[in-house]
Amino acid sequence: DVKVTQSSRYLVKRTGEKVFLECVQDMDHENMFWYRQDPGLGLRLIYFSYDVKMKEKGDIPEGYSVSREKKERFSLILESASTNQTSMYLCASSPLLNTEAFFGQGTRLTVV
Amino acid sequence: DAKTTQPPSMDCAEGRAANLPCNHSTISGNEYVYWYRQIHSQGPQYIIHGLKNNETNEMASLIITEDRKSSTLILPHATLRDTAVYYCIVRARFYNQGGKLIFGQGTELSVKP
Numbered sequence: 001d002v003k004v005t006q007s008s009r010y011l012v013k014r015t016g017e018k019v020f021l022e023c024v025q026d027m028d029h030e031n032m033f034w035y036r037q038d039p040g041l042g043l044r045l046i047y048f049s050y051d052v053k054m055k056e057k058g059d060i061p062e063g064y065s066v067s068r069e070k071k072e073r074f075s076l077i078l079e080s081a082s083t084n085q086t087s088m089y090l091c092a093s094s095p096l097l098n099t100e101a102f103f104g105q106g107t108r109l110t111v112v
Numbered sequence: 113d114a115k116t117t118q119p120p121s122m123d124c125a126e127g128r129a130a131n132l133p134c135n136h137s138t139i140s141g142n143e144y145v146y147w148y149r150q151i152h153s154q155g156p157q158y159i160i161h162g163l164k165n166n167e168t169n170e171m172a173s174l175i176i177t178e179d180r181k182s183s184t185l186i187l188p189h190a191t192l193r194d195t196a197v198y199y200c201i202v203r204a205r206f207y208n209q210g211g212k213l214i215f216g217q218g219t220e221l222s223v224k225p
Contacts, residue, residue: 004155033213043156043199043215058212090155092213100146101213103155 003027006091006104013111019078021107023091030096032074034058034066036087037106043090049074050096081111115139116200121220124194130187132219134200137181142204145176146213147185149196156199156215159185190223197221 007022025032033048035058045058047066055066063085067075074093078085088108094101117135124130136145146161160167160174162183167174173186187194199218 035215042217045212045214048212056212059214092155094213100158100161102158105155106153 004091004093004102004104006089006107008107009105011107011109013078013081013109015082015111017078017081017111019081019109019111021076021078021089021091021109023074023076023093023104024072025074025093025102026072027093027095027102028071029093029102030071031094031101032068033092033094033101034064034074034076035090035092036060037090038087046076083111085109086111115143115202115214116216118198118200118216118219120217121222123222123224124187124190126192126223126225127189130190130194130221130223132185132187132198132200132221133182134185135182136200136202139180139202140204143202144204145174145180145183146201146203147172147174148199148201148215149194150199150218151193151196159198190221192223192225195221195223 004025013019034046035043037043044060049055049068065077088106090106091104092101144161147159148156150156160172162174176183197218197220199215
């Protein structure tokens with residue numbers, strides 16, 4: 001079975017902390033994505049990466065950065081966490097060409 | 113912005129077919145129609161995709177109109193486990209043609225006994 005694994009299911013951090021959300025896929029996919037999901041707003045794309053060390057901004061990149069040093073790992077970084085970044089974060093991966101994307105189970109981040 | 117329009121919610125009786133519509137009137141020639149669903153507290157799950165021909169797999173059928181401006185996802189025999197939010201997405205084949213996966217608001221399908 002294909003697998004996208006997010007490092008934590010639940011996370012509680014303090015305002016101002018630097019937060020790392022890790023995502024690993026075992027399918028040798030080129031594309032990886034980070035989304036956040038909030039009630040009433042649906043899934044919104046934060047960043048995506050189509051190759052190692054390559055990244056593109058999504059619709060809501062402000063307050064976030066990403067790192068892709070290895071093909072299988074895509075990290076989302078909150079440089080200074082704020083309460084409005086409390087959300088469900090979802091990672092996904094897909095092959096380069098047009099096909100399905102696979103999602104992780106999500107990390108529910110609470111910033112207090 | 114999402115390029116699709118879906119009804120916010122639908123109900124379906126268990127065992128009956130669920131037909132979920134989607135409008136994508138601005139779809140371009142290199143864009144595919146994708147369907148995903150998200151069951152509560154889980155990550156989205158791929159269902160099916162197509163370009164212009166109708167498609168069927170073990171989960172569902174996808175009917176795309178001839179002008180490609182709309183499509184319908186059909187779950188032939190809905191069960192209670194099909195209760196979920198269903199997302200219709202248009203996506204280009206390659207990333208440099210806009211191949212990001214952009215979700216809209218989706219349709220919340222409730223399958224009732």
